[in-house]
Amino acid sequence: MMLELQNIHTFYGLSHILFDVSLTVKQGQIVCLLGRNGAGKTTTLKSIMGIAPPKRGKILFKGEVVSGKAPYILCRKGIGYVPDDRRIFADLTVYENLEIALRKREGRQQWDIPRVFELFPSLQKFSGRKGGLLSGGEQKMLAIARALVGNPECLLLDEPTEGLAPAMVAVFRDRIRLLKESGLTVLLAEQNVKFTLSLSEYAYIIDDGRICHQGTVAEIQENEAIRTMCGI
Amino acid sequence: MVGLSRAMILFIVSSGMSLVLGVLRVPNIAHGSLYMIGAFSAFSISTLLGGGNAGFWLALFLAPLVVALVSFIVERALFCHLYEREHLMLLLFTFALMLILGDLVKLFWGADYRSIMAPPLLQGSIRILGSPFPKYNIFLLIIGPLVAVGLWLFTNKTKIGKISRAAAVDMEMVGAIGINVSWVFAFTFVLGCFLAGLGGALVSPTISITLGMDHDIIMEAFLIVAIGGLGNMWGALVGSLIFGLTQSLGVLFWPQFAIVFPYAAVVIALTWRPRGILKSVW
Ligand SMILES: Nc1ncnc2c1ncn2[C@@H]1O[C@H](COP(=O)(O)OP(=O)(O)OP(=O)(O)O)[C@@H](O)[C@H]1O
Ligand SMILES: [Mg+2]
Numbered sequence: 001m002m003l004e005l006q007n008i009h010t011f012y013g014l015s016h017i018l019f020d021v022s023l024t025v026k027q028g029q030i031v032c033l034l035g036r037n038g039a040g041k042t043t044t045l046k047s048i049m050g051i052a053p054p055k056r057g058k059i060l061f062k063g064e065v066v067s068g069k070a071p072y073i074l075c076r077k078g079i080g081y082v083p084d085d086r087r088i089f090a091d092l093t094v095y096e097n098l099e100i101a102l103r104k105r106e107g108r109q110q111w112d113i114p115r116v117f118e119l120f121p122s123l124q125k126f127s128g129r130k131g132g133l134l135s136g137g138e139q140k141m142l143a144i145a146r147a148l149v150g151n152p153e154c155l156l157l158d159e160p161t162e163g164l165a166p167a168m169v170a171v172f173r174d175r176i177r178l179l180k181e182s183g184l185t186v187l188l189a190e191q192n193v194k195f196t197l198s199l200s201e202y203a204y205i206i207d208d209g210r211i212c213h214q215g216t217v218a219e220i221q222e223n224e225a226i227r228t229m230c231g232i
Numbered sequence: 233m234v235g236l237s238r239a240m241i242l243f244i245v246s247s248g249m250s251l252v253l254g255v256l257r258v259p260n261i262a263h264g265s266l267y268m269i270g271a272f273s274a275f276s277i278s279t280l281l282g283g284g285n286a287g288f289w290l291a292l293f294l295a296p297l298v299v300a301l302v303s304f305i306v307e308r309a310l311f312c313h314l315y316e317r318e319h320l321m322l323l324l325f326t327f328a329l330m331l332i333l334g335d336l337v338k339l340f341w342g343a344d345y346r347s348i349m350a351p352p353l354l355q356g357s358i359r360i361l362g363s364p365f366p367k368y369n370i371f372l373l374i375i376g377p378l379v380a381v382g383l384w385l386f387t388n389k390t391k392i393g394k395i396s397r398a399a400a401v402d403m404e405m406v407g408a409i410g411i412n413v414s415w416v417f418a419f420t421f422v423l424g425c426f427l428a429g430l431g432g433a434l435v436s437p438t439i440s441i442t443l444g445m446d447h448d449i450i451m452e453a454f455l456i457v458a459i460g461g462l463g464n465m466w467g468a469l470v471g472s473l474i475f476g477l478t479q480s481l482g483v484l485f486w487p488q489f490a491i492v493f494p495y496a497a498v499v500i501a502l503t504w505r506p507r508g509i510l511k512s513v514w
Binding site for chain 2: 075091092099103
């Protein structure tokens with residue numbers, strides 16, 4: 001088991017956001033987390049990354065309890081994070097954004113800057129440009145590339161297609177498939193049902209901070225009732 | 233010209249403050265106290281070594297390191313535990329630190345006036361365009377730009393400098409790419425304090441070293457950083473030049489009211505550009 005959430009409860013200050021969320025992601029899978037706006041997808045990913053640590057419950061990464069650890073430790077253990085709002089370092093160039101995130105690991109296929117430039121050629125074109133000057137789509141690419149050069153085993157991907165044109169969505173789908181083929185495990189938070197279902201085999205649906213359904217992608221695709229119930 | 237060399241001291245001190253302000257997002261009120269410790273340490277070290285050339289150069293080298301060491305201890309023992317807390321806590325802490333360091337200096341060095349001499353090499357003056365100009369001031373005019381270039385290289389060319397620029401804007405995300413932000417902050421804080429110490433050591437042959445010099449410099453450094461643009465190193469340079477030059481012009485043209493000039497310049501600059509002349513990182 002790559003990643004396992006056991007009954008986590010997460011709060012922002014006094015407001016209780018996640019209720020008893022449990023999910024598991026197996027090695028090499030793309031698992032997706034579907035839900036409407038405000039359902040708690042981002043909060044779930046932030047809980048895993050230690051940015052919004054859960055108050056109760058446990059998070060296990062490769063069998064080890066990691067809840068309560070700082071984000072930098074989680075990254076070093078092998079979790080990569082691509083936030084939905086991208087959070088590119090605007091003052092740094094594209095190259096510098098990647099440079100400071102570079103992290104070598106032993107005994108695994110390595111991502112480095114030339115390789116992510118191959119994956120996203122437009123990043124190479126703008127490698128000397130300030131991150132803040134990139135378009136939204138380019139920033140998304142950079143956010144993914146920045147996570148990849150950290151050579152994670154498990155990638156937390158938050159709404160990669162938000163605000164993208166359909167042609168771009170197709171590009172991202174291809175790239176994420178490539179990542180899967182390279183052996184990366186992905187937990188993908190999305191609203192775009194079609195996009196997600198075309199990528200992953202297993203899905204969790206979250207609504208109002210609770211997991212309201214889980215099942216194979218085929219099931220969810222067929223079962224209209226589940227989708228309307230969970231508002232997606 | 234005197235104003236220009238004064239501006240160099242101001243720049244070295246305020247660039248350190250600006251660095252800490254930009255990355256840690258906290259105005260270090262104790263910055264002036266570290267400057268004072270730099271000056272007193274320079275005095276002690278050079279006196280211990282019997283003055284002269286060697287004494288001065290060693291003092292110039294060691295005094296900022298003493299200050300850096302003090303700041304490192306303070307940061308790791310106390311300050312670093314406050315990063316997660318509210319910002320006001322950090323601010324209050326630096327205020328407390330200023331009071332504590334002030335008292336420690338009084339305990340250690342007493343309330344007397346101290347002074348040290350510039351090394352023989354830098355004593356006396358040379359003539360430039362017919363008017364005498366102290367050699368030591370020329371020395372300051374060389375050091376100032378060197379520090380500016382060094383700082384520029386640090387923030388733009390070193391990895392830790394780039395990380396510190398990223399952390400200034402989004403420390404959480406810097407953590408999420410596997411960097412222990414706490415150490416980045418520690419390094420930046422110590423570097424900023426080192427610059428305060430360097431400023432103190434450099435100024436020591438030109439003024440009398442005494443308690444209270446911390447308050448003067450902290451006022452000036454705050455104003456310089458404010459007019460230059462918070463956290464912007466070039467802003468600190470511009471601010472220092474404005475401050476130093478108006479100060480010496482004042483002395484030249486209207487000595488009784490000389491002290492008013494730089495403050496008037498600050499008022500004008502802030503009315504013109506309330507957020508600082510150059511881009512503020514805040
Ligand atoms: N910093 C915060 N403080 C307080 N409440 C927050 C905070 N961030 C999010 N929330 C609340 O938590 C709930 C879940 O938000 P979350 O961002 O996890 O949703 P999401 O599923 O990612 O939505 P979206 O699809 O819009 O990105 C929302 O009701 C939101 O208002
Ligand atoms: Mg979200």
